[in-house]
Amino acid sequence: MIGFEQLNNMQQKAVMQTEGPVLVLAGAGSGKTGALTVRIAHLLETGVKPWNILAITFTNKAAKEMRERVDKLVGQGAEDIWISTFHSTCVRILRREISHLDYDGQFSIYDADDQEKVMKEVFKRLNMSPIDKSFSVRAAISQISKQKEEMVSWEDYAKTVDPFDIKGKRLAKVYQLYQQLLKESNALDFDDLIYKTVLLFRTHPEVLDKYQERFRYIMVDEYQDTNTSQYELVHMLAAKYQNLCVVGDDDQSIYGWRGANIRNILDFEKDFPNTTVIKLEQNYRSTKKILDAANAVIQNNMTRKEKSLWTENDSGSIIHIYKADNEYDEARYVAEQIEQLQKEGKSLNNFAVLYRANAQSRTVEDQLVKKGIPYRLFGGVRFYERKEIRDILSYLKVLANPADTIALRRIINVPKRGIGDTSLEKVVTYAQNHGMGLYEALAHLDDMPELKTRAKKFKE
Template sequence: MDEFIQRELNPPQQEAVRHTDGPLLILAGAGSGKTRVITYRIAHLIHMHGVLPQNILAVTFTNKAAAEMRQRIEGLLGNAAMSLWMSTFHAACVRILRREAEAARLSPQFVIYDTADQLTLLRQCMKESHIDSEIYAPQSIMRRISTLKNELMDSDTFIQEAGDFGLDEIVSHVYPLYQRRLQDHGALDFDDLLMRTVQLMRRHPEVLERYQHRFRYILVDEYQDTNMAQYHLLNLLAERYRNLCVVGDDDQSVYRFRGANVRNILNFERDYPDATVVKLEQNYRSTGTILEAAGAVISKNDRRKEKTLWTENERGIPIGYFCAQDEVHEA
């Protein structure tokens, strides 16, 4: 396995894969082979250090990314990969909440409402509260509730802190009713999955301890896209063994509108002062010209982790641009 890693990976990738215990920040620039590093790191932990697959939690943001990662791991380890916890954040939370339904005060058969279900229920709650959906857009109220849940603010807390004017006043009426109606239907929405899991861990130390012992090694992809709820969940789970490996690139943080907080990755070394930092700066995807242009733009950001992407690829053709007079000309 070690000879294979030495042959297949560049030196920084090898360092990231061979690192075993303690917090690890992998700053992975675009096209730097981060998925390969994550999968080889998992294989290395299992094959070289005897870590049981069921003691590893690997989370990412999309089902597609999780499936690709699992496929690669199975290619390296075969059936040993079957007991890995490898999924999206939400899928991992569903699994935990169903297992711990009694402590979480849920039915194990709870249903999960998608966006359409949420909007339908929210409109019903607005009607019940005599709030005109022509004046206050249901989508705006739903986005606000989503933000509150991602910030771990439940409806009871929000009622105490909400202002008595504007959108928050409306939300203070709708949010508690919306949560009661979800409960009546035996349902959770996507944001509940994260919030309720964090609440479960905080309120039941024995449950938290059980999952801390289970997840002795935690790996997180696209860490720059995590929100507050995900941040706190990861830190709770990693608190005992502190074997938290996060992979990401603050330069690629583009989901603030969905609650992502780039400070999670920027402050990782503050949260874990003993963290090892590995930079993956060799790009395998782009030409030198593209990397120079991208570097010139992103270097203007004064709140970033310093990194310089480079490539052994050819320089490529010069970058062209087109200035349109208006949207018709652009089309």
């Protein structure tokens, strides 16, 4: 088997254990991706059809890396293996099956910017202030996102709201209208992708059975970061054949704030009583000093799967910790350390400053500028967030899905066509009063005497 001999004993065990539920506890830097790709190759060698394999990762980057490794190992036939993120997997399923939920397969997918526009329209129709600090547009989006992650529909949420809970009743109305506007535009938001797929499987068992038969061998990476909807999606797909291999590390679970449920990995053996547990504890990335420090810190966790990382790497340098008084003291210390080491002959290419949030870069930048230390900031406006790219994508969305009101409103006056906000609102009102979409209403401009002649020329 290609690549098998390069694996350590525990990695080889993870590769060979192909049948039944498998929990691979993979510590940081333990070579889990290599083991997973060889496992896929081994499944194919044992006669498993490539289209019967589903590998789910958490990021597009991880999916791309795994795809490239599998392609090198397997070659022909690898293209039939589904290797993608949770959301990409669900998009592929929904494109084929969402008609069961009364949507068109050419639905649009709304990003954060689109969501805000929809929610502002919701607030407008409900006569709510979008700048209310106690219940803002973004707060409403966040709360609805949490409901979808927990598989709670607007109907179910409305039933559970206390009659005296003013905020809860307000969210119920917002949630309902928000979903209504998405439906009218034949659109889904990011949370809908998994939510709607699980709903599809719940309400149409024949569709679930179809994909259970297709994906007889399922692998999920970073399982400690799964939330409720992702958990249910995986368990529904794996229920028939039980050939589910999840890879994760409870010690690396840091996304509870965005819905990740650590119990998913801690209780895996309860969900699947016949689970084989395999621990990948050999680290290939760090020095002994770093691992000793990491093990000492993580031992303080009360709920965790017992394991201890080790390495054959060198001992390495000792770890220095500086307890700063505030962010300014922290930034000054960082800049001074770089300045001193640079004087000792170190190249600036050897330094990297990592921070948790983009807002934290400012104080560090200020100190680097003061000391005349050149730097390069990684990040900025992403390609798909640039105005001209979003405009082009909106044109394509309207071509594929004319019901996409948000995309249409974005490009209706790009380039300038004489349709301002006032004229557009009159068209929107006409559409609402006549029970039609904005795109359809544009064909009835002659029926709107209140519009200016310049605006009416748009349909020409």
